[in-house]
Amino acid sequence: MSVFPNDAKDAEELMRHADVAMYRAKQEGRNRFSFFSHDLESSIRERHQLETCLRNAISHDELFVHYQPKINLATNEIVGAEALVRLVDSEGVFISPNEFIPLAEESGLIIRLGNQVLYKACAEAKSWLDKGCNIPISVNVAVAQFADPHFANIIEKALHDYQLPAELLELEITETALMIDAAEMQTRLYQLKSLGIKIAIDDFGTGYSSLAYLKKFNVDVMKIDMSFIKDMLNNKHDYEIVKTIISLGQSMGLSLIAEGVETEEQRQALLELDCLMGQGYLFSRPLSANDFNAFILQHKVN
Structure with a gap:
């Protein structure tokens, strides 16, 4: 869930933030809901960066x-x-x-x-x-x-x-x-x-x-x-x-x-x-x- 106008300035940003919240709900076991927050977005971004780093290290034998x-x-x-x-x-x-x-x-x-x-x-x-x-x-x-x-x-x-x-x-x-x-x-x-x-x-x-x-x-x-x-x-x-x-x-x-x-x-x-x-x-x-x-x-x- 993402709430307008607290979380976003337009529909595109609102949908992107709702997607971030959905990702967290899935992470926590599905069959539940999650509200978007900027802390959550930061956490998801850090996780994505870490996963990218890990994938690259494995792919390049590093x-x-x-x-x-x-x-x-x-x-x-x-x-x-x-x-x-x-x-x-x-x-x-x-x-x-x-x-x-x-x-x-x-x-x-x-x-x-x-x-x-x-x-x-x-x-x-x-x-x-x-x-x-x-x-x-x-x-x-x-x-x-x-x-x-x-x-x-x-x-x-x-x-x-x-x-x-x-x-x-x-x-x-x-x-x-x-x-x-x-x-x-x-x-x-x-x-x-x-x-x-x-x-x-x-x-x-x-x-x-x-x-x-x-x-x-x-x-x-x-x-x-x-x-x-x-x-x-x-x-x-x-x-x-x-x-x-x-x-x-x-x-x-x-x-x-x-x-x-x-x-x-x-x-x-x-x-x-x-x-x-x-x-x-x-x-x-x-x-x-x-x-x-x-x-x-x-x-x-x-």
Whole structure:
């Protein structure tokens, strides 16, 4: 809805503003109405600019991938790296993934984005291997990617094209993705595992956390969400949650990685709880490929 003369000076502008309001109503789930406002118009314009920037970056292969090292908490050795996508606007400013990842999912661009990140990550992991550094790479997988019936073939092709040993690739999947259709996801996981790659449950503790489902899924790694790590030394409940997740993971024979480790005190507390791997700003922020290569030279590789 747009109201004359408050919103517009003529019929053409009135219709254009009504169209903006209609777009917002559709965004919010349809079967509802929305009134035009200049704030709304500004928001729609910014969204369109961001989507254009994202589409151009994907079309011209201009997405950047940064790498955050995973560290052995006891020895400080590099035990892996997580690939994290980055988008830069026309002025060279980095755009937060919190802004463009949801947009990629809404606009249907997430599969193309995810495939590009996968290929760039595999290429980088192969370059480390060629230098004598055996560093597993983990790549985040969106719900739409995981549900894609061709996903296993895409993974197989990436491994083949870059001659990357399958055991050096790990896919990070959220609990939410696994819960969409448990039986179907179990089949998908079996297909992926048959390729020889590893599967990690990302942000564990923030989703369904169903032990019955967890038992069914043949995963290798459990990542403890940073929201629990952040307050584990100040909040008894968070500490107990971390302790329980670690105990659960150990009982199931899973590798455990703590996300968001930022202080030496957190590192020591995790070691005392027998969580031996972590990533976070205590060790390093996500690094460009060149900076990660420099980081490798300063640290031992497990």
